[in-house]
Amino acid sequence: MLAQQRQTAILDLVRRHGGVRVSDLVREFSVSDMTIRRDLENLAQRGLLAKVHGGATTLAPGSTDEPGFAAKSVRQQAEKEAIARRAASLVSPGTAIALSAGTTTWTLAHQLLDVPGLTVVTNSVPVAEVFYHNGRVDQTVVLTGGIRTPSDALVGPFAVTAIRSLNLDQLFLGVHGINERSGFTTPNLMEAETDQALVAAARRLVVLADHTKWETVGISTIARLDEADVVVSDAGLPASARAALDGLVGQLLIAGEENDGAAR
Template sequence: MLARQRQAAILERVRATGGVRVTELAAEFCVSDMTIRRDLETLHEQGLLAKVHGGATVAGSTDEPGFRAKSVRESAEKAAIATRAARLVRPGGAVALSAGTTTAELARRLVDVPGLTVVTNSLPVAEILHVGGRPDQTVVLTGGVRTPSDALVGPLAVSAIGALHLDLLFLGVHGISERAGFTTPNLMEADTDRALVAAADRLVVLADHTKWGTVGISSIVPLDAADVLITDDQLAPDARRVLGEKVGELVIVGTTGRATAEAAE
């Protein structure tokens, strides 16, 4: 296949799915990762797609990104955050995982936890645990209306969550700011996330450094509602200061998996 033909196929894939990974494209087209990166660079320079860490997404989209598009962004940071979050889960516990690519990474690390009950409004999270999880695990999918990010939201989801009592909620968010708190671009998803917060004894927010300063249209909860916030070591100093003062415990994780905790006064 000529480079121009391969680039046209890549662009078609991005437009159809919202995002692609370098490794997947390299395997599909039987070329090196470097060749795919050059293809993506060419398409990026033409303004046809947006390069992100590990892949590419649709250029200039103002809509809520799809799950696949978001999954190629900050993948190393998300993996480190998820690895640290998994240490909080105990066998036999009842936890909730909200929708999101970081919570999906966490789900992959929970498949071997015995006796675990997981409540989720995320189709990818439910699939990961259904396919790879232990037979003694229980997965509860809330039901509801599907969003572009593969979350189930709305009155059905809120009603199902309202009858539950959970040990921990692992919450993925679209944005974090001092004024707006933890936010999402979807109004119904905010309602569903608030129901999950109310059902859980402890709230653990999972968010990489790019979420700081981003404000979605709807606030979920203020910063001080989080018992723990796990993020990565590229978080800016001013953000560390604000979050260290607001959240119960700020955990900064390096891409090597090492972490430090900064407890609030």
């Protein structure tokens, strides 16, 4: 197992159990104590967990905590890939779509490189780079201007003004958290305003969110749950979350499961 794969697995264990012991990780991965300690040091330096005596624990993010793009890109990679594949099936050739900033939408961008005649509007520098490096001449990419956030989103009045003049078929929105009362949220106030403009510009709202986003709350609400036409999540989404979303969103799709939620 490569170091990056092992560290991703360690981070998943920390998130699922709230904490891990070095001794348990040594047995789990059949490596030395020193190797595990280096892994934990690496993850702690990237702001992904907190080192404690003999192990590591999860960080306790507040409503304004905003991890950087690199930090978020190593979280729930398998789930994001599954969500992206499912979401890509909703995109038709020759349509105009928007991809908000985020690592899940960035993963989706890779799945859309072969869709012909696509026009993509995004406020994400990494998403725009995916299409730019692909170099497909029948795809048009529009990158909004704005102020760059830690998650590599372009936000603020320049971005909002550009977006408000557009009419889009679908918006694929990545979010920081989902909560019944607070809706779809972000930890960045300016990003919320930009995302709200994207929601208003699109005829259809598709939210992409892995199971860890449930009951996470950012400081600012982007949209209510009942404003989403579709929510795409993964098999780790708990039954209580599925029941709540089924009653509020237009359609709940679970990546990797044959029985997707029916539209209401």
